[in-house]
Amino acid sequence: METSHSFDPALFRETLGHYPTGVAVVTAIDDTGRPVGMVVGSFTSVSLDPPLVAYLPTRSSGSYARLRTSRHFCVNVLAADQQDLCGRFASRAEDKFEGVEWEPAAEGSPVLAGAVGWIECEVTEELDGGDHVIVVGRVLDLAVQRPTLPLLFFQGGYGRFALPSPVASSDPELIESAQMAEVVRGPLEALARELGADCSVMARVGDEAVFVSVTSRGGHEAGSLAVGHRIPLIPPVGTVFCAQAPDDEVERWLSRAKASDEDRASFRKNLAAVRRHGYSLSLVPQVSTDRVALMSDYSGVDVMPVHERRIRQMISESASLYEPVLDPDQTHDLHSVIVPMPTDEEQTRLALRLSGLPHGATVERVEEWIAALSRVAHEGAALLRERAGRAAAARP
Incomplete structure (x- = not known):
């Protein structure tokens, strides 16, 4: 993909970093039967009818290489108090699921305990997204598991909403x-x-x-x-x-x-x-x-x-x-x-x-x-x- 403009990549990251994004862990069961997961900050709803969502992993991600061996995936929206869990799935640990509590959704994708909500999907297509892949999924099942504040990524760090006290x-x-x-x-x-x-x-x-x-x-x-x-x-x-x-x-x-x-x-x-x-x-x-x-x-x-x-x-x-x-x-x-x-x-x-x-x-x-x-x-x-x-x- 050619670009018509040239600018500092650091400036690109800094500017877009002023837009807060939610943090999710995409999970699946790979072709060896083992659970796999990766942290994504680029997750979005695509369509209501049909119900479609998408996440954007980097092409070079080893975790994504395993995720794409499954026809199904689950998006787990992390809560504000799950920063340690986020760090685990963002790490290079060999077994990121060690000690992590989870249950399988209907198609087997891991639903992480304590997540705000989860969305299990079937992959419908993979699109070109530059150095990322746009993975589109059809929603099969979803639920709000724990209605609380989500984890946010903002200006290079993790945080949460600061809601004003109503009184x-x-x-x-x-x-x-x-x-x-x-x-x-x-x-x-x-x-x-x-x-x-x-x-x-x-x-x-x-x-x-x-x-x-x-x-x-x-x-x-x-x-x-x-x-x-x-x-x-x-x-x-x-x-x-x-x-x-x-x-x-x-x-x-x-x-x-x-x-x-x-x-x-x-x-x-x-x-x-x-x-x-x-x-x-x-x-x-x-x-x-x-x-x-x-x-x-x-x-x-x-x-x-x-x-x-x-x-x-x-x-x-x-x-x-x-x-x-x-x-x-x-x-x-x-x-x-x-x-x-x-x-x-x-x-x-x-x-x-x-x-x-x-x-x-x-x-x-x-x-x-x-x-x-x-x-x-x-x-x-x-x-x-x-x-x-x-x-x-x-x-x-």
């Missing part, structure tokens, strides 16, 4: 909300013991609710709510925070659901019920969903778009569980009771939440829970007003 810009507001929540810690702990339930304080921070205080009936357990867990305020979630909000804020809240007109009308009805009653209720879903695990993934440092999609889906699927009309002749399984903490602010900042409640509750029992939680909320509001008064009196 970092609101740290002062979050800290102030946590300090406000401290005034009800004692009453909430007493209520948790009395009811055999979990009590927590949620603070509105931007378009999310953040748990700033959590009191468990049995202490902290694996899989339970924790301080710092977040949930996006997407209808029907967030009615207590919108109960005092102006119309434009309510419309902005409704727009986050991306719902039909019928669903939006249902959310407005929920909001009207919360404004009328002064509390929010939700029922336990019939199909068990680990909501805490979804919130934990969404609240992590490495939150990914898939985590947001999953929690959005959970919220959407549970829409019918909010603000139920309780039949006095039946018992009910409540998932949560939420009441706002009254303040002098224009919009609700804090809300108290009961969860982990005993199932099979009568309407009378539910009303007792609401009344008990409301008393704590009003007690907390009174304490906050006292604190604000003392602070104002102390100012010169």
Whole structure:
């Protein structure tokens, strides 16, 4: 292949190095029955219909010489914490698979443990790519194995995405909300013991609710709510925070659901019920969903778009569980009771939440829970007003 321009190869590498690429290990079973793999930074999707991908190995690669003896290959997208594994497959080790955990895909190609995802393909053609070969494969099977941040190659080194914290810009507001929540810690702990339930304080921070205080009936357990867990305020979630909000804020809240007109009308009805009653209720879903695990993934440092999609889906699927009309002749399984903490602010900042409640509750029992939680909320509001008064009196 002739070139019409002449320039420094180092400049070529430096310039293209400013474009970050993902790192993958292409694996196969060679014609001797042994696993083989090589690191590639040049992997791309080619077509959706038919489903085609391609990777570009160097012509001189010994690993590629073995890879091309197989009709199938698997692209393993490496995770950000797999740099050592990347180094192993980039080395000249005689057996790169020694000590490496893997499982065969349907056609036998190795799927590496801990990879973000894998794509098994059948080779359809090899094209000329200068000092590289363009290997095109038809996708046979694929899966996201571990939804986490991928390993990147950038400017000659390995790294990862640096995702911004969704609440970092609101740290002062979050800290102030946590300090406000401290005034009800004692009453909430007493209520948790009395009811055999979990009590927590949620603070509105931007378009999310953040748990700033959590009191468990049995202490902290694996899989339970924790301080710092977040949930996006997407209808029907967030009615207590919108109960005092102006119309434009309510419309902005409704727009986050991306719902039909019928669903939006249902959310407005929920909001009207919360404004009328002064509390929010939700029922336990019939199909068990680990909501805490979804919130934990969404609240992590490495939150990914898939985590947001999953929690959005959970919220959407549970829409019918909010603000139920309780039949006095039946018992009910409540998932949560939420009441706002009254303040002098224009919009609700804090809300108290009961969860982990005993199932099979009568309407009378539910009303007792609401009344008990409301008393704590009003007690907390009174304490906050006292604190604000003392602070104002102390100012010169």
